[in-house]
Amino acid sequence: MGNLDGKVAIVSGAAQGLGEAYARKLAENGASVVAFDVQESIKDVAASIAADTGQRVDGVVADVSKQADCQRIIDDTVANFGGFDILVNNAGTWRETPVDSSWEQALEDYHYIMDTNFKGVLMLSRIAIPKLQERGGGDIVNISTYYVLPARSEGTNQPNTDLYNASKWALNGFTDAWSKHLAKDNIRVNGMCMGATDTPMLRNLFPDKQLPPDMAEVVMKAEDIAQQMIDLLADGRSGENIGAWVGYPIEIPPTPAPNRLISG
Numbered sequence: 177m178g179n180l181d182g183k184v185a186i187v188s189g190a191a192q193g194l195g196e197a198y199a200r201k202l203a204e205n206g207a208s209v210v211a212f213d214v215q216e217s218i219k220d221v222a223a224s225i226a227a228d229t230g231q232r233v234d235g236v237v238a239d240v241s242k243q244a245d246c247q248r249i250i251d252d253t254v255a256n257f258g259g260f261d262i263l264v265n266n267a268g269t270w271r272e273t274p275v276d277s278s279w280e281q282a283l284e285d286y287h288y289i290m291d292t293n294f295k296g297v298l299m300l301s302r303i304a305i306p307k308l309q310e311r312g313g314g315d316i317v318n319i320s321t322y323y324v325l326p327a328r329s330e331g332t333n334q335p336n337t338d339l340y341n342a343s344k345w346a347l348n349g350f351t352d353a354w355s356k357h358l359a360k361d362n363i364r365v366n367g368m369c370m371g372a373t374d375t376p377m378l379r380n381l382f383p384d385k386q387l388p389p390d391m392a393e394v395v396m397k398a399e400d401i402a403q404q405m406i407d408l409l410a411d412g413r414s415g416e417n418i419g420a421w422v423g424y425p426i427e428i429p430p431t432p433a434p435n436r437l438i439s440g
């Protein structure tokens with residue numbers, strides 16, 4: 177049990193990696209969780225978290241890039257739990273998108289990346305926000321990347337990932353506008369912007385899914401990033417991008433002066 181007792185959380189892309197860690201950490205802290213993913217394995221992952229934590233964790237197969245699936249997730253959560261308090265927009269896709277590829281390839285890449293990383297966040301959140309307003313408040317956490325923050329450490333993202341990069345910069349627009357507009361409704365909206373974290377997405381970048389030894393030594397753990405999210409929820413701030421850089425403490429920074437919020 178913990179400081180999220182009685183809360184209900186929705187986590188997208190929770191079958192592995194950071195999403196699984198967020199779902200587990202939320203449950204460990206007392207929340208009930210709706211964990212969804214395109215992968216069937218989400219059902220086993222959710223059952224395992226439920227067994228380990230004693231919390232209700234529903235594992236649902238759903239695709240955040242599909243409007244009907246977003247609607248189903250929100251409607252079913254309200255029907256089954258009476259509402260929800262926390263939405264973690266974690267589902268994300270990555271692929272190389274060289275700027276000199278054909279425009280036809282670029283359009284295909286656009287849909288592959290943006291339909292999940294950008295449009296999915298828009299659809300799920302816009303369907304969710306009226307429910308959070310009715311609930312009297314809550315939290316939205318947009319999972320971004322340290323690429324939108326000033327550099328502190330080198331990362332694994334190649335220069336030929338313009339669309340992935342753009343999809344995460346686009347989340348800044350949501351975090352900034354929603355945090356300001358929804359403050360009146362007691363809804364906080366933040367971004368989390370981590371560097372290299374040991375997940376299947378990161379390992380897929382390397383042959384045989386083996387991290388290079390120098391990276392394996394320093395890479396961040398998903399459970400530590402998940403704890404940072406729990407700390408962020410407890411902190412209560414809104415409208416910020418919270419960074420986590422390889423080689424630095426994973427923590428919530430001091431509250432910035434107003435002119436350091438992401439809108440400048």
Ligand SMILES: NC(=O)c1ccc[n+]([C@@H]2O[C@H](COP(=O)([O-])OP(=O)(O)OC[C@H]3O[C@@H](n4cnc5c(N)ncnc54)[C@H](O)[C@@H]3O)[C@@H](O)[C@H]2O)c1
Nearest residue numbers: 189191193194213214239240267268321372373375376377
């Ligand atoms: N791992 C890192 O180093 C790192 C760094 C910065 C940001 N991120 C971000 O963190 C988030 C999680 O990344 P990860 O490393 O755990 O990735 P991952 O690929 O290991 O896991 C992503 C999960 O999202 C699911 N998913 C993908 N598209 C989906 C869709 N349309 N609908 C529902 N589920 C979908 C996948 O099936 C998978 O289970 C992503 O948004 C990613 O961009 C990761």
